[in-house]
Amino acid sequence: MEHTSNDGLWYHHEMRLRVPVQCVLLTLVVGCTGSDPTETDPDSGPVDERVHVTPGPALTPFSEPFIAGGATAFAADAHTLVARVPGDLVAVGPDGAAIQLGVDADLYGAGRTSDGSLFVAADDLYVQHAATLVASPLAEAIPGAVRSLSTRGTDVWLGTDDAIYRYRVDDLVRVAVDGATGQFVVAGRHAGRPLVWVAAADGVFGLVADEDQFSVAESVFGEPPDSLAGDGDGNVWFVMDGELVQRGPSGGITTFVFPAPVNEVVATPSASGVWVGTESGWLLGDGSGFRPVLGVDHVVGGDGIGRLLFADATGVSRASDGRRIELVGVDAGQSLVEPTTLHVYTSDPQHLSTLTVTLDGVSQVVTEGAFTVDPTDPDAVAGLHTVEATAAFASGDPVTASVGFTLGNWTPPDWDTDIQPIYADHCAICHGGATETQLGTEADWLERMSCLLEMIDAGAMPPNGDDVAPTEFATLQTWCKVQFPSGSTCSDFETLDATALCGRGGQ
Numbered sequence: 001m002e003h004t005s006n007d008g009l010w011y012h013h014e015m016r017l018r019v020p021v022q023c024v025l026l027t028l029v030v031g032c033t034g035s036d037p038t039e040t041d042p043d044s045g046p047v048d049e050r051v052h053v054t055p056g057p058a059l060t061p062f063s064e065p066f067i068a069g070g071a072t073a074f075a076a077d078a079h080t081l082v083a084r085v086p087g088d089l090v091a092v093g094p095d096g097a098a099i100q101l102g103v104d105a106d107l108y109g110a111g112r113t114s115d116g117s118l119f120v121a122a123d124d125l126y127v128q129h130a131a132t133l134v135a136s137p138l139a140e141a142i143p144g145a146v147r148s149l150s151t152r153g154t155d156v157w158l159g160t161d162d163a164i165y166r167y168r169v170d171d172l173v174r175v176a177v178d179g180a181t182g183q184f185v186v187a188g189r190h191a192g193r194p195l196v197w198v199a200a201a202d203g204v205f206g207l208v209a210d211e212d213q214f215s216v217a218e219s220v221f222g223e224p225p226d227s228l229a230g231d232g233d234g235n236v237w238f239v240m241d242g243e244l245v246q247r248g249p250s251g252g253i254t255t256f257v258f259p260a261p262v263n264e265v266v267a268t269p270s271a272s273g274v275w276v277g278t279e280s281g282w283l284l285g286d287g288s289g290f291r292p293v294l295g296v297d298h299v300v301g302g303d304g305i306g307r308l309l310f311a312d313a314t315g316v317s318r319a320s321d322g323r324r325i326e327l328v329g330v331d332a333g334q335s336l337v338e339p340t341t342l343h344v345y346t347s348d349p350q351h352l353s354t355l356t357v358t359l360d361g362v363s364q365v366v367t368e369g370a371f372t373v374d375p376t377d378p379d380a381v382a383g384l385h386t387v388e389a390t391a392a393f394a395s396g397d398p399v400t401a402s403v404g405f406t407l408g409n410w411t412p413p414d415w416d417t418d419i420q421p422i423y424a425d426h427c428a429i430c431h432g433g434a435t436e437t438q439l440g441t442e443a444d445w446l447e448r449m450s451c452l453l454e455m456i457d458a459g460a461m462p463p464n465g466d467d468v469a470p471t472e473f474a475t476l477q478t479w480c481k482v483q484f485p486s487g488s489t490c491s492d493f494e495t496l497d498a499t500a501l502c503g504r505g506g507q
């Protein structure tokens with residue numbers, strides 16, 4: 001999601017240069033030999049923008065009842081959501097089926113790793129074993145109670161009151177930042193590497209890891225954030241001092257000032273969009289602006305595909321800007337080695353009229369919402385593959401979800417080896433200084449990815465007849481899908497009009 005001026009309708013902007021920060025202390029990293037914080041170069045720091053938001057037209061969300069009765073809910077991931085109900089915890093699957101976990105304890109967080117284990121932080125730390133939760137031996141290795149939890153791939157991230165821990169295949173690393181509050185989010189990338197944002201007394205610090213060595217790559221100074229989240233478009237969101245701060249996919253910082261102070265932000269790494277809780281109600285940000293959401297009051301969290309969970313007298317419901325569809329069973333970018341079954345779930349199943357699923361554009365046979373990808377099939381081709389599912393309903397717009405995964409021995413394209421040479425051959429002659437738009441770095445490309453792809457696809461760039469070859473274009477598309485696994489940024493260009501999309505402010 002890219003926030004730009006959008007005809008000045010919903011936003012107005014101020015620009016300022018971000019003040020470089022040089023005095024970050026990273027202390028006590030157990031299991032590491034220690035590392036130096038990286039300084040921000042004062043001359044090349046990203047521009048910091050300040051935007052006053054005028055909310056757009058109100059949105060009546062599509063909402064469906066989810067859990068009956070009083071529950072406090074926490075998202076695990078797209079697959080499972082763990083909810084606290086009186087006397088127990090329940091795990092609710094995407095089809096709405098609930099499993100009682102048999103634990104009566106306050107819930108702090110939950111997440112499922114890509115090898116299938118469900119971790120739950122609830123007074124003690126638990127891990128799923130068959131249909132029950134058992135105490136995790138990890139809890140003994142961590143002093144203090146686990147108060148936040150998140151999973152990425154096979155990694156488990158755990159937060160206590162003053163530190164965070166990363167557990168990766170039998171290896172537990174403690175990461176302590178001075179003044180850390182134990183709140184964190186794993187979101188966004190710095191020079192291609194995943195960032196872990198740790199909240200501390202004087203701001204929030206983006207850490208990158210080299211094996212077991214962590215260093216501060218970026219920081220946003222101020223108060224400790226009241227709330228933090230990451231979305232599927234590579235944005236990281238913080239609430240600081242009643243304002244919403246966005247760290248965009250290429251590192252630019254935008255502060256959004258709403259008419260009423262902001263308290264909370266909800267987003268999920270597998271979906272586009274951000275929910276913003278202000279003192280005068282909730283808004284949904286979708287990249288083109290923020291719209292007040294009607295009928296949503298007591299929010300208890302978000303689910304794994306970007307729906308907002310809210311409680312009312314009848315129980316917990318989930319709200320979204322429209323019907324949703326989800327593909328469950330494979331994580332974006334996952335490398336498959338065994339036959340794997342994917343399930344398709346949609347909102348509003350009783351009004352579903354057709355469900356179609358394609359693999360690399362070829363229709364698949366779907367039985368009871370499930371189909372299988374078989375990497376052991378002799379015809380399976382190594383590389384990146386895309387599954388797309390589309391559901392049409394008796395009325396209203398169809399909804400689509402897609403996920404990319406890889407098969408076999410395959411190296412994803414990267415900037416230095418694959419993309420920079422395409423830039424050098426076809427674009428540098430004009431965009432290496434002569435034109436207003438600079439395209440010489442990976443960040444320049446990531447910032448306007450869908451616009452770039454669309455202009456090349458439409459033949460609008462390069463304008464001198466030195467066209468990008470189809471194989472080069474395919475490499476760019478693959479690179480985009482690897483960078484933005486949730487897909488929206490890479491598929492935009494197939495449906496949007498080049499002038500409408502790229503004219504936004506000219507950048």
Ligand code: HEC
Pocket residue numbers: 422423426427428429430431435436437438439448451452455456461462463464468502503504505506507
């Ligand atoms: C012969 C010169 C030339 C070449 C080669 C060229 N461009 Fe451009 N490009 C321009 C000019 C002129 C503009 C308009 C001024 C500006 O936005 O900087 C432009 C604008 C753009 C924009 C901005 C559009 C907007 O509205 O924001 C993008 C994106 C772009 N070019 C991408 C590319 C890519 C990618 C390549 C290489 C595959 C490329 N161009 C090759 C001349 C060129």
